[in-house]
Structures are given as C-alpha cells and as structure tokens.
Amino acid sequence: MAGAPALKHWRTTLERVEKFVSPLYFTDCNLRGRLFGESCPVAALSCFLTPERLPYQEAVRQDFSPAQVGYSFGPTWWTCWFRVELTIPEAWVGQEVHLCWESDGEGLVWRDGEPVQSLTKEGEKTSYILTDRLGEGDLRSLTLYVEVACNGLLGAGKGSMIAAPDPEKTFQLSRAELAVFHRDVHKLLVDLELLLGIAKGLGEDNQRSFQALYTANQMVNVCDPAQPETFPVAQALATRFFGQRGGESQHTIHATGHCHIDTAWLWPFKETIRKCARSWVTAVQLMEQNPKFIFACSQAQQLEWVRNHYPGLHARLQEFACRGQFVPVGGTWVEMDGNLPGGEAMVRQFLQGQNFFLQEFGKMCSEFWLPDTFGYSAQLPQIMRGCGIRHFLTQKLSWNLVNSFPHHTFFWEGLDGSHVLVHFPPGDSYGMQGSVDEVLKTVANNRDKGRTNHSAFLFGFGDGGGGPTQTMLDRLTRLGNTDGLPRVQLSSPKQLFSALESDSGQLCTWVGELFLELHNGTYTTHAQIKKGNRECERILHDVELLSSLALARSAQFLYPAARLQHLWRLLLLNQFHDVVTGSCIQLVAEDAMCHYADIRSHGNTLLSTAAAALCAGEPGPEGLLVVNTLPWKRTEVLALPKPGGAHSLDLTPSPGDSAQHGLCSCSCPYLAAAPAAPAACVRSARGSCRLSLAAPFTKTDGSVTLDNGIIRVRLDPTGRLTSLVLVASGREAIAEGAVGNQFVLFDDVPLYWDAWDVMDYHLETRKPVLGQAGTLAVGTEGGLRGSAWFLLQITPNSRLSQEVVLDVGCPYVRFHTEVHWHEAHKFLKVEFPARVRCSQATYEVQFGHLQRPTHYNTSWDWARFEVWAHRWMDLSEHGFGLALLNDCKYGASVRGSVLSLSLLRAPKAPDATADMGRHEFTYALMPHKGSFQDAGVIRAAYSLNFPLLALPVPGPAPATSWSAFSLSSPAVVLETVKQAETSPESQSRALVLRLYEAHGSHVDCWLHTSLPIQEAILCDLLERRNPAGHVPLQDNRLKLTFSPFQVQSLLLVLQPPPN
Ligand SMILES: [Zn+2]
Secondary structure (H helix, E strand, O other), X not given: OOOOOOOOOHHHHHHHHHHHOOOOOOOOOOOHHHOEEEEEEOOEEEEEEEOOOOOHHHHOOOOOEEOOOOOEEOOOOOEEEEEXXXXXXXXXXXXXXXXXXXXXXXXXXXXXXXXXXXEOHHHOOOEEEEEOOOOOOOOOEEEEEEEEEOOEOOEOEOOOOOOOEOOOOOEEEEEEEEEEEOHHHXXXXXXXXXXXXXXXXXXXXXXXXXXXXXXXHHHHHHOOOOOHHHHHHHHHHHHHHHOOOOOOOOOEEEEEEEOOOOOOXXXXXXHHHHHHHHHHHHHHHHHHHOOOOOEEEEOHHHHHHHHHHOHHHHHHHHHHHHOOOEEEEOOOOOOEOOOOOOHHXXXXXXXXXXXXXXXXXXXXXXXXXXXXXXXXXXXXXXXXXXXXXXXXXXXXXXXXXXOOOOOOEEEEEOOOOOEEEEEOOOOOOOOEOOOHHHHHHHHHHOOOEOOEOEEEEEEOEOOOOOEOOHHHHHHHHHOOOOOOOOEEEEOOHHHHHXXXXXXXXXXXXXXXXXOOOOOHHHHOOOHHHHHHHHHHHHHHHHHHHHHHHHHHHOOOOOOOHHHHHHHHHHHHHHOEOOOOOOOOOHHHHHHHHHHHXXXXXXXXXXXXXXXXXXHOOOOOOOEEEEEOOOOOOEEEEOOEEOOOOOEEOOOOOOOOOHHHOOEEEEOOOOEOOHHHOOOHHHHHHHOOOOOEOOOOXXXXXXXXXXXXXXXXXXXXXXXXXXXXXXXXXXXXXXXXXXXXXXXXXXXXXOOOOOOOOOOHHHHHHOEEOOOOOOOOEEEEEEOOEEEEEEEEEOOOOOEEEEEEEEEOOOOOEEEEEEEEEOOOOEEEEEEEXXXXXXXXXXXXXXXXXXXXXXXXXOHHHHOOOOEXXXXXXXXXXXXXXXXXXXXXXXXXXXXXXXXXXEEEOOOOOOOOOOOOEEEEEEEEEEEEEOOHHHHOHHHHXXXXXXXXXXXXXXXXXXXXXXXXXXXOOOOEEEEEEEEOOXXXXXXXXXXXXXXXXXXXXXXXXXXXXXOOEEEEEEEOOOOOEEEEEEOOOEOOEEEEEEOOOOEEEEEEXXXXXXX
16 A cells, blocks of 8 residues: 555655755755746836935835846945836736745835735745735735845854945846745645654654654555645645644743844944844734734834834834734833943933833833843832833853853842843743754753743744744644643743743742843943943933932923933933943944944033033123032032133132032032032141142152152152052052052953953963153152053054042042044953952942952852953952942953953954043052942942033023032932933922932931922832822921842822922
8 A cells, every 4th residue: 555654764755755855956846846837027126226215105206227137236224216017917816825035134114105914035035925816806906015124134244244345246136926825835845844854753662752753654655646636645744643632741932033133233223223124024913814913022112113214114013012912012112231331321221211112002011121132120119110020031141151051041139139030041042943953952951840831932043034934833733732742832921931930839040130141342332332322321410410400499490201211212222232241243333333422412401501501690701600510518629621622620719709619528419509609618628738849849760759648649750550558557559569540451352242242361361561761751840639640552563551540539530531443352450459358349330339250269150250240340348448439431441459441352353443442531549448448339329420510501500509419328329310201190299219229228318308309209220100109298308118139119298399
C-alpha cells in the first residue's frame, strides 16, 4: 500500500521531508514549488525618487517615470515611490491573489490613500494579498503606491551592521508581479516544518520525536504536489498528530506579537516614524485576519508620531486597543536607558507616557516594558510602583558576558524596598519566529521551571521588519496544545503577569540593581550627548522651580506648561536607549544635539521670563537676580556679568548694586537677591579670607599650593595632585607615594560592539599620561578664588588643558578641563589613589546611592570593572573619605583605593566621528571627615551641578531675600518643584513637590514654606492624590516621614491670588 513506511533510517527520512519543503532544492517537483501558481506582470510600473520623506498626498502628485523590474535606485536615506497599476486576470476567479514584491529597502503599500502593509524582504514580507478569493464581479483593476525607503531594517552600515552608514548604497527592485497563492499548500508547509522541528528538537531519545517524523513522512507519501486533491489526506494526518493533547502539568507559553522599534539608532528619528507606520499597519492587518492575535506596543513617543503623521492608522490602533488586540505597554515616553537618566527624568518618562496612554487609549499601562536596555537602576522598582506599575518585562540580562542571571521570573526589590514582579522571556529574545526550536528553548532555558509554569514568548521582526507574520501566527496556533510540547496560547502581557502572579509563591527575590555585564562603554561614549543630558535636566529643573515661584507670587504669571511639556519630551526622547548611551549613528547624534540646543535656548528664555515675573512691580534700573535653586543655604563665589560681556569675581561688596557682588551668600534657600546677601557676611562668618596660593606657596620645583583654610591642595609641576589635606585635622587624602589627577590612557578595542563595549582586558593596557615639568602656572591670584592651570599633551594628536580652582569657603577643589580629542579606540580616564581603605565604594544613582565592591573576588565583582554613577562617588573608611564629583560624566570605577572617572572614548562604529573634537567638563574632589552623608558630599555634588543663577532682570531685584522652601533634615532633598499636571481642584494653581531621603535613613522632617498654601496632600508619582494623604499645615510647616531612599510627592494647592 502506498505510504506504508518501509525503512527505519532516521536521517534519510528526516532529510526527505526537508527536501519536500525546501525553497532551494527540488522546487520543480516539491511542495514548496507549488506555493504560488500562475503569475502575470503588473500592468504598468512607474516611479520617482526624492531625498525627502514626503507625505502621501504630496508624493502622488509628483511626476512618475516608467520603471521596470531590475530598476536600481538610491542613494541611502532617499525614498523611491512606485506607482503600481495592475489588472487581475479574469481566469483567476475563485483564487487567492497576491502582489509579489521584492526590493531592497523598506516598503510600504498605500491603497486608496491609506497605508495598508509593509513590504520588507528582511522582515519576510514580500507579498500583499489583493484578494483572498477573487469573486465574479470583483473589481480587477487597481492602482497601488509602494513607498520604498532607501535603508535596510538595520540602517545602511557599510560592510557590517554597526559600521557607519554607507551614503552611496543602491537598492534594487527584483520582483513585481501578480500571482495565485495556494493557501492549502501553505498550511501543509507550516505543518511539515513544525513536525520537522519537533523531530529535531526532541531528538532521537524521545518517542514523540519519532511520531512527528513518521507523521511527516506519511504526509509526504500521501501528498502529490501536482494534485491538490491529495492534500486533505495529508492535512488529516497532521491534524491527528497536533490534536494529541498534553497533560495537566504542561508548561504554558504566552505568545505576544511584538515589534521592538528603536526610536533612533542606525537610522535617524525621522525614519523611525515611517518604521512605526510600516510595522503597525501590518500588525493591524493581522489583527483583522486573526481575532485572537495580540500585539504589544511600547513607547508613547512613537504612538504620538503615528497619531500626527498617520491619523487614519492611529484611529485603527485605537479601535483595536478597544478590542484588546492592540495593547499599549511600558508606560514610558520612550524605552529609555535604565542607568543614565536622572531620578526626576525617570519619573517623567512614566508621567508623560502614562498620561499619553490614558489620553489616547483610555487606560494606563500595567507593566513596565524595557526588553532592550543596558542595565536597570535599583530605583526603578520604586518609580514603577509610584506610577501604578507592579510588573516588569525585559530580557537584556541574558546578554551578560560573565555571569548567567539566575532567574527568569522573580521579585525585584529596589533600593527603598519596593517590590515588582519581573519576567525575562526565557527564550532570550524579543523577536521570536514561532519555531519549535524557540518554544522548546523557552522551557529548557527557564531558570524558574518547577517554581512557575508560565513563560512569555515575544514574536515578530523588530525595527521596521513589520513585526509578526501570518506564518508565525499559523505556527503558534497549530502548536496550541500538543503532547510533548509546552502549551502555546496567544496572550496579552496582562494575562501573562496574572498567571505568573497567581503562581508566584515559590519565586526568589533579587535585591538591588540589575547590572548588565556588557555595554559598559555606553556610560562614556558621546560625551557631548551626556553633557547635554545633565545640563538640560538642570535647566528644566530650574525653569520649573522659578516658574512655580512666579506662579505662587504673581497672579498674572502664566506657567509655561505646554512649552515645558515640549522641552521635557525632547529631553526624554534623547534618553532613548541608543541615544543617551551614544550607540547611535552620526545623524542621530546631530539631531540629539539640536534637541539639547532647543532646550537650552527655550529654557533660558523661560528662566528670564520667570525671573522678570518675580521682580515685577518695582521700577528702577536693570538688576541681577541671584537665585539659589537648591533647598538649602549656600555660600558660593559667583561669576557675575560685567558690561561688555566679561565676568567679574573680585569686586568689593556694594549692597546698592547687585551687579557688583562677586560673592553672594544666599542665606535663604531657593531665592536670594544679591543685595540682601552681601559678601560681607561671608567674610565675617569665616573671618579673614584665607585663600592663598601662588607666590606664597610656589616652590622652586614649580609645584603650586592652593589653600582656602578648609582644604589644601598641592600640585606637582605637571599638574598632578601630590597632596590634598583637610586643614582642620591635617588629614592627607592622597595615598602615600602616589599622585592624584593622573590621566591614564587605555587601548579600547572591544570584541564587536564598538560604541557599546569596553572590555575587561582594556585595564591591562593602562598608560599614565606624563606631562612636562614647568607647564603649571598660577591662574587666578587669590582673594575669593585661586587657581592654577596647565597643559598636557595626551598624545601627538590630543591635548588637554586644565584649571584647578579653589574658592573661598568651598569644601572641594574643582578641575575645569578642556580636551581636544582626536583618537581611535583609546579610553581616557583620570585617577585618584586615596589614602582610604574600604571594600565597598558608594555611587550616586537616581534618588539615592548604592555600594559596589572595590575588589575582584568573584566573577560578579570583577564583571563590574566599569560601572555607572551620577553626580558623585565616594570611598570612605571610618571617620574619613574622599568623594569625586562631576558635572557631566557617568562612567566610573573604584579598584582598591583608586577612584577613577571615565572621561572620553573613541569608538568608530556606528559613528566614526563619535567624540572627536573639543570637550569641556568639570570634576571635583572633596576630602571629608566622618561619613559622606554627614560631611555634605551629596549637597556639594548638587552645588557643582546647580550653580547659583544670576539672571538679568528688567527692573531691580527685590530688596530683601526670601526663601520659598526649606527642610529641617539634611537627609531629605527637595528635588523638584513644578506645577501640577492636572489637579481636579484647579488646572493651574497647584504645585507638586518631589522629595526623597538621600542618606539611607528613617527620618522625620519638617518642610517649611513661605508660599501661600491652602492644602497639602501626598500623591503618587503620577500626581494622583493619596486618599489618606492629607498633610496638616501648622504655621507654614508640614511634617513628612521618610524611610531610606523613599521618594515622596506632595501636591500643594495654592491659595487663590489676591485678586
Ligand atoms: Zn533597542
């Protein structure tokens, strides 16, 4: 009888089936060769090329020239629009007809003025269904447009994916025709491929594997590709196999469609807008055809782009969101980097994101979604919880180079003790295809099997690949419940997490940061982007604070809410995980710098406006308003503008003219007009000004000593630090026999990911940069400020100049640094060997700090040879320590007693120009008695990053200084003061304050305010009132209680304006 298996040879049987479905071999007679039937050319094809990304309406009005298959177009980043006129032959009535289209680049089909589907070879989308069954009277003639972007799925790298783009690439149209599609053949192919996958995946020890193989073999026996009437018999064999159910203990795989789209990376932001349209329109088409298909989509910014550029598509997304098929996830504005954004910016990612999701899709997201980011701050659990989120999905830690992370499903405990439930899809990918292989890997790889019986499975081509395909869905649906395999169901992330939550009794807990043991160069690459990030975070902080004060004090002032939202969104956009990290191409870096320039210029305008409002009503000559935007008293030397654009430091106090004050004591936190805080008070408080340097301390060997009575700094003739003494105790901070401020250069050649990775072995190439004696000279001569400066030739191509500055009253010495950097694959750091011994160093993170080891005991320790920090790091032993502060750096390390700050890298891919050119940055060194908390290191780092503002105002500054807010505990930081986003009682006259506990302690704290407050209510990070959060106001004070690193938000309703 035909079809009876005669032989028992595993390999020949398997390969026979493989050849039957092969797209390469025997397609003249195998099943694959029958997938398409008759074909015919399109009736007419024409096109036009443009360097612009034109809207459809404009594009179709252009002059199209005739084109044929084989046509070449380009160059990179251009767009070719094709007009495709087609007529389906009458003879194809009853058949499924496709437009088969193969071209390089990324295509989008437009039909009747709306985008309908992507056509991207790399994303396995090469045919567009014209009709699934041509009817007798159906329209057979049609005109379509195909918009082809001249870039690949992953940009246009010259030679390798992450190489800088090749601007001269050409693209080719290789197929454009109509063809009859045989759906029954497709179904058999899906089944046979799955059976092959099961046979191979389960292997020769498994009986189910043989059942799969022999079922496939039987199907080949009974199926004659040339005779479709034989197909049902083969189909029935497959149905019987897949219908044999699994048992109750089966693992469940929750398959969710996804398309990870990098908001900018190897292509510019503007191309991402089209990538979103191409991908999501394809997902919508699949949702229409597969009512159970669920697609998870993150990043509010991308949805906003689509809303603005493709309103029709946006409406469809809203419609499918209502049906539960299109599921917005993540809650954030973009999938930001998990390390570098400041605490407040992290909060704003959620605030902007969640509000957008609520506004456009009627609800907020219930899970944080960050599959592809280079590490996750220990403060994220608290921030998530404060934004209504208890679940988190990522998988990037599977990229760890050294240690394999021990869990796939676990509770993550943050810095403050907040918990979230985390899941890493155990298949270690967010771009699955639905193969048996991946399904088996998902279970085999799962480190929590036995503890929980559920796993996520994200499928679909990312980055413009259009997400999932029908074939993927067909595979996953067929695998629904089959003995020998895990159960597969199409689920939403919410269904996944509910299942995990109800099955969470045996899960483990991970405490602290999720550190990625890879991509540690991203803390340093593209220093200008990092600097823009830090600076713009500061500008927006200051603008919000001043505008809030103006709002509280002036009935006329209009809070610039819309402008601030726009500027915040630009900042948040740049915090995308391939932008702020510096792992993007040059085009993206240029756009990012434009975004920062916008924030700087508009931010400064807004600062002036708010300052003017604060000074309004008092006629007189123009003045200067000196503002302290930090919530504690401080005394600083301030450079004030003089007529003609120069700056002045050293003028004598003159209370009548604020522009004359070189030194301003802001005795009142937040706001102090210079006239009210004359320099004299500093002199009296500190006695005589003891700052001295240069002549009295220049030794014959050319070394220079700076001394302000608090610290004494000695620099050797090349600018290195030979001594740093806390004057009061005489305690030396620099290790014996060592020198600080030592620049060191490393070879920096990673294994592949150039902009991303600095490898452990770079440490073996350390070369100290040695200067020439005699280059050190005295800069500022003393009085309020003393400085010395020097030049250092780093290499024949790169040089550095530095001014070492010590101000009166200042507990730290600053190093203003300028570098002209022209290197390839070199890494510049600066080192400070400390006379301090401790096995842990402390690093600032968002709203707090954490410890990391200073030794390489275990693989988990040495894998953190390069770490990230925000504004400060500290190495302390009992009673004494040394802190290293910075104004725009993020890469750091402490090994043994050496504190090291990472300054500049020189990777060449994907941006060959990254970091080349001029840089300016400042770091500072602060030796201290006691703990860093008691010594005020945190405040010092804030001061370095938030200098006193001296703002020119049209009238005189207020004659008396005043303070808006102050706190009774040094442990609590008032981080943010802003207008409430939406407060029910008033859209405009409510403020939100964000405070956090910075020392790591339980503390009660009084917040004092001079603003007219009517009511104070605790709220969450999304500014939603805590129903039990009413805080009584007593004599303009209110009491707050904090636990370690707790972040609290307070809604302050202002009293109505006087009239
Ligand atoms: Zn990504």
